[in-house]
Amino acid sequence: MSILVQKYGGSSLSDLERLSAVADKVVATREAGHDVVVVVSAMGDSTDELLEMARELAGSPSRRELDMLLSVGERISMALLSIAIQERGYEAVSLTGSQCGIITTHNHSNARIMDVRPFRVQDELELGRIVIVAGYQGTSYRREVTTLGRGGSDTTAVALAAALGADACEIYSDVEGVFSADPRAVLSAKQLLELSHEEMLEMARSGARVLNEQAVEFARRAKIALYARKTHSPSTRGTVVRPDGFHERVERAEMGQPAVAVSHIERGVHIQAGESADEVIALLGERDCVVCEWTPEQRCELFLDTENVHDLEDISAKLRALGDDVTVERAGLVSVVGQGIGGQTRWVRQGHKVVKEAGIKPLSLAISLSRLSWIIQTADVKRALGALHDLFISMDVKPAHHAPSLEADS
Ligand SMILES: Nc1ncnc2c1ncn2[C@@H]1O[C@H](COP(=O)(O)OP(=O)(O)O)[C@@H](O)[C@H]1O
Ligand SMILES: N[C@@H](CC(=O)OP(=O)(O)O)C(=O)O
Structure with missing residues (x-):
């Protein structure tokens, strides 16, 4: 039998009614002739609720204890889903990340998967069981419970799919697929049917949380196709992310329109430093930052997404203590993603112009080949x-010679 890995996010499991509907869907997949591994997230907003409880007790709670706490959310869903499936007359077994052999780095609250030893999962599949896995967690090489950063259940699913040699990995959430912007923030956002791993990686890095960055990176390396679909929807179309999934965009790029999507991060901090630049860079060593500028010993400017930073008070205090030249202020990030977009200054000038025309004074700009932020x-x-989005995505793309050219930007 072919192995299929399905991941259901918190929005698909927000109450027992939805969880029961997921159980029906899993059973139907099994009936269609697949060996099924199901990765689950914590129910609804329960991860946020657990985090809130810890924050009521401490401003910068210990990252180790937070991992112990947050990993519980997924364990509740896995056991409940397994119970619901067993009640439907099927054999099911729930397993924690540790039981599935997910070995991670020791970086609490934002660990990376280093290895997957899925022997227990394989044994259970051999016995004909549906395997339900608690996403978002593993165990470090020092035998500590770790979590994989917000949205990390996607990563569990893809890592397991790769280790098991699964045919595909399906990620179910509350949207029909991947859109050209977060559909909650931009009403005119359009569903994208196909994306390459590289395009999705840039989108995920810049805030498109419909698919997790580390998950896409795994899928890219293992050449696994990812299907993003809506759980409680009759449509099965969704978005496929695969190695060559960008035909539509090649055509758009040829017509002079290189962007695939815009994305945003609302909660972050803007960090600037003068002569303390190198100390700031060293202090932020293990954190994923967008580096706008770093002139060693003279200046640095960065953006730190704070979604997985649970000790912000602590880290801000340590940064400010480095010297009076260090500033840390709350900020957001907006990005345009498209292969080659940072390689031509005309796109940068056009983007910068519309941002300013919207009455916004940008604090800084970071340019890479595939992203402007x-x-x-x-x-x-x-x-x-x-x-x-209006400028780069909604514009009507016509052949270059009569397109409303983005080049004519003055
Ligand atoms: N480009 C995008 N396309 C689709 N959804 C996006 C995009 N960017 C952000 N999102 C957000 O991602 C959400 C789905 O991810 P998430 O909240 O992690 O779901 P789940 O809890 O089901 O895993 C959507 O509700 C949407 O608001
Ligand atoms: N429960 C964790 C992990 C996760 O992947 O969640 P979701 O699949 O609901 O985004 C979180 O809230 O971040």
Whole structure:
């Protein structure tokens, strides 16, 4: 039998009724002739609720204890889903990340998967059972419970799919697939049917949380196709992310339109330093930052997404203590993603112009080959996102010779 890995996010499991509907879907997949491994997230907003409880007790709670706490959310869902499936007359077994052999780095609250030893999962499949796995967690090489960063259940699913040699990995959430912007923030966002792993990786890095960055990176390396679909929807179309999935975009790029999507991060900090630049870079060593500038010993400017930073008070205090030249302020990030977009200054000038025309004063701009990212005030994020989507995505693409050219930008 072919192995299929399915992941159901917190929005698909927010109450027992939805969880029961997921149980029906899993059973139907089994009936269709697959060996099924199901990865689950914590129910609804329960991870946020657990985090809130810890924050009521401490400003910068210990990252180890937070991992112990947050990993519980997924364990509740796995056991309940297994019970619901057993009640339907099928054999099911729930397993924690540790039982599935998910070995991670020791970086609490944002660990990376180093190895997967899925022997127990394989044994259970051999016995004909449906395997339900608690996502978002593993065990470090020092035998500590770790979590994989917000949205990390996607990573569990893809890592297991790769280790088991699964045919495909399906990620179910509350949206029909991947859109050209977060459909909650930009109403005119369009569903994208196909994306390459590289495109999705840039989108995920810049805030498109519908698929997790580490998960896409795994899928890219293992050449696994990812299907993003809506759980409680009759449509099975969704979005496929696969190695050569960008035909539509090649055509658009040829017509002079290189962007595939815009994305945003609302909660982050903008960090600047003068002569303490190198100390700041060293202190932020293990954190994933967008580096706008680093001139060693002279200046640095970065953006740190704070979604997985649970000790922000602590880290801000340590940064400020490095010297009076260090500033840390809350900020957001808006990005335009597209292969080659950072390689031509005309796109940068056009983007910068619409951001300013929207009445926004950007704090900084980071340019890479596949992404343009503006650091701006949090309150301006949605407005900038809409303006950049109008410019780069909603514009009617026509052949270059009679297109409303983005080049004519003055
Ligand atoms: N480009 C995008 N396309 C689709 N959804 C996006 C995008 N960017 C952000 N999102 C958000 O991702 C959410 C789905 O991810 P998530 O909240 O992690 O779901 P789940 O809890 O089901 O895993 C959507 O509700 C949507 O608001
Ligand atoms: N429960 C964790 C992990 C996760 O992957 O969640 P979701 O699949 O609901 O985004 C979180 O809230 O971050």
